[in-house]
Ligand SMILES: Nc1ncnc2c1ncn2[C@@H]1O[C@H](COP(=O)(O)OP(=O)(O)O)[C@@H](O)[C@H]1O
């Protein structure tokens with residue numbers, strides 16, 4: 575089921591004044607795809623999801639499921655499955671009863687309900703836990719019960735709100751692969767909310783990057799990473815994060831520190847204009863003929879690569895580089911580098927190059 579959000583807006587009225595949690599967003603979630611809604615805490619992800627679910631009424635705009643506008647439908651009429659961060663299982667019911675609960679609500683005959691419950695329990699790999707109570711399960715198992723309970727209604731749209739946040743690091747990795755597999759197997763259109771960029775990048779067919787209730791960029795994870803539309807997106811994606819170096823236009827040339835940065839950047843600059851140069855850690859190349867002299871502060875091995883903490887000679891703020899592990903770099907040494915790529919942003923963060 576394609577999900578389309580048109581100028582979708584939510585304003586919360588509070589004593590202190592109105593909060594525009596979601597501000598005229600336009601997103602199309604393609605049928606059968608997993609789309610990650612990504613952004614920092616408070617940027618409006620959950621509010622967006624709850625409007626799609628029918629738990630919040632939009633202040634403006636529309637929601638379409640396929641051709642049908644569902645903006646005014648109650649949640650139970652939308653054909654959605656919803657999974658929250660905190661599982662929200664019924665503690666006094668067994669796993670089986672928890673999964674069957676939505677079907678009994680729909681007055682499905684018991685035998686059929688049980689068959690469906692078993693089918694989805696097997697799909698998420700908890701078929702041998704059916705008689706346990708939620709308190710007897712690990713976090714990852716509980717979350718899989720919650721997913722089975724959401725899937726058992728065979729929803730057209732699956733909505734997941736930070737479903738992995740309460741799991742420890744190892745389980746989080748494992749469960750996210752599981753979610754990806756389940757989504758592929760069922761083909762259910764899925765919207766996955768997270769503030770974790772790595773999680774969103776790894777699981778999503780497409781990501782939607784939001785901040786302050788506004789959509790900054792939509793695209794395939796790798797495309798958004800490689801071609802961020804602005805400095806917010808560039809900074810939000812990637813670990814270690816991108817290095818941002820302040821620069822200025824002097825005599826029609828970009829000056830980084832006191833040197834000319836690149837000769838071949840062709841855009842119309844305003845004299846004195848302030849810019850930001852974005853260098854991802856992997857854009858840094860160690861090069862004995864390199865233009866920039868740096869001081870290496872720390873070297874950290876991270877498997878195939880090593881991460882270098884450094885500062886440019888005569889500068890204070892630190893930067894990070896990622897280079898292949900086999901390159902010799904000593905901590906507390908001076909070396910030269912070049913950049914094999916860069917982004918250029920204006921002062922407001924708009925990408926220029
Ligand atoms: N029920 C509510 N009443 C008032 N303000 C809310 C409510 N829910 C969320 N907000 C506000 O809306 C903004 C977006 O919140 P939310 O959608 O929960 O963000 P996220 O899920 O991205 O962390 C925040 O400023 C939050 O305080």
Ligand SMILES: [Mg+2]
Pocket residue numbers: 619620621
């Ligand atoms: Mg949230």
